[in-house]
Amino acid sequence: MNEITKAPDHTVVNLQEEYNKTDIQHIIDNLEADLVGLKPVKARIREIAALLLIDRLRKTLGMEAGNPGLHMSFTGSPGTGKTLVALKMADILYKLGYIRKGHLLEVTRDDLVGQYIGHTAPKTKEVLKKAMGGVLFIDEAYYLYKPDNERDYGSEAIEILLQVMENQRDDLVVILAGYKDRMDVFYESNPGLASRIANHVHFPDYSPVELLSIAKMMLEEQQYKLTPEAENILLDYIQIRMEQPLFANARSVKNALDRARMRQANRIFETSADLVLTKTDLVTLLPEDLLKSRLFANR
Ligand SMILES: Nc1ncnc2c1ncn2[C@@H]1O[C@H](COP(=O)(O)OP(=O)(O)OP(=O)(O)O)[C@@H](O)[C@H]1O
Ligand SMILES: [Mg+2]
Structure with a gap:
């Protein structure tokens, strides 16, 4: 067995130096700038980053650094930023040296589970192989488990997943994602996973004002702008849309x-075909570009 040589107690490590090496501040700044809202999510990411950084420092001093399992569960409604944050997470874990490659592989049940007997294990293993060194993101993870069907192949995929999550957790981070209530039920029936x-x-869920931001x-990324009136209309739109199905x-x-x-392109085309256009014309979204939505039709 390898004897770890311990540094004497008074050895110093420079937190700032280690921190700078990782470029982590840069990612955290980006996180603040690129992600609207999601306060608790951002706080959580900072905590994980801090833990990993301290682990690195402990290793530098020859101390036990544990190997915190970093598998995660992301719950929330569609479009709340789970995939986006998972991508950022993969980047952070890579920059902190937790995973070798830092890529994200997004899969669902169909990528893991086969239709016929004997198909599931090779399928799941193939996906795991591709994900190694990065993050495996399993969307709507609860579809893996079908309690009403005893012979469902999903449980085979879960078994293999469990083993890898345990034995190769220093080289793969698994994120399970889905609606909160369904994930809760899923974990209850799969305590090994939980x-x-x-x-x-x-x-x-985002507030209307967050959605507007x-x-x-x-x-802005696409170099478009709303006029102040168009901005108000978009806020109306958001508030109405939120109450509708499939939001x-x-x-x-x-x-x-x-x-x-x-609609803007169409409007410009129809009204100014023979005119010279300015940059402002091309950038600006007017109220009518939003008001022509079906959503406003019956109001
Ligand atoms: N907080 C945010 N700030 C800026 N853009 C965001 C934010 N949240 C989501 N987006 C953008 O909204 C879109 C949907 O987000 P994303 O795909 O991450 O949602 P999701 O939770 O994974 O949804 P689903 O459960 O349907 O897969 C993406 O284009 C993403 O960049
Ligand atoms: Mg997603």
Whole structure:
């Protein structure tokens, strides 16, 4: 066995130096800038980053650094940023040296579970092989488990997953994602899985004002702008859309903006075909680009 040589107690390590080496501040700053809202999620990420950094320092001094299992559960409604945050998480874990490659592989039940006997194990193992050194993100993880079907192959995938989560946790982080209530039920029926997940992170629904900020950020990235009136109309739109079925938070907003851009293009085309256009014309979204939405039709 390897004897670990311990540094004497008065050896110093420079936290700031280690910190700078990781470039982690940069990611955390980006997190603040790129992610609207999600306060508890950001706080959680900072905690995990701090833990990993301290672990690194302890290792430098020859101390036991544990090997915190970092498997996670992300719960929340559609479009609340789970995939986005998982990508950032993969980056952080990579920069802190926890995983070798830092890629994210997003899968669902169909990628893991086969249709016929004998198909599931090779399928699951293949996915795990691809995910090694990075993050495996399993969306709507509860579909893996079908309690009403005894012979469902999903449980075979879960078994293999469990083993790898335990034995190769220094080289793979698994994130299970889905709606909160369904995930809770899933964990109740799969205590083995639940006990291997150290971090449960919940993504709350966004408020209308947060969604408006997200919209403005998305538009800025694409070099579009709302007039002040158009901004008010978008806020109305968001408030109405939230009450409707299949609302998917930031994703619904993104889709609405895509359609508004299409209407803007159409408007410009129809009204100014023979005119010279300015940059402002091309950048600006007007109220009518939003008001033509079906959502406002019966009002
Ligand atoms: N807080 C946020 N700030 C900025 N953009 C966001 C934020 N949350 C989500 N988005 C954007 O909204 C879109 C949907 O987010 P994402 O795909 O991460 O949601 P999700 O929770 O994974 O949804 P689903 O459960 O449906 O897969 C993406 O384009 C993402 O970049
Ligand atoms: Mg997603």
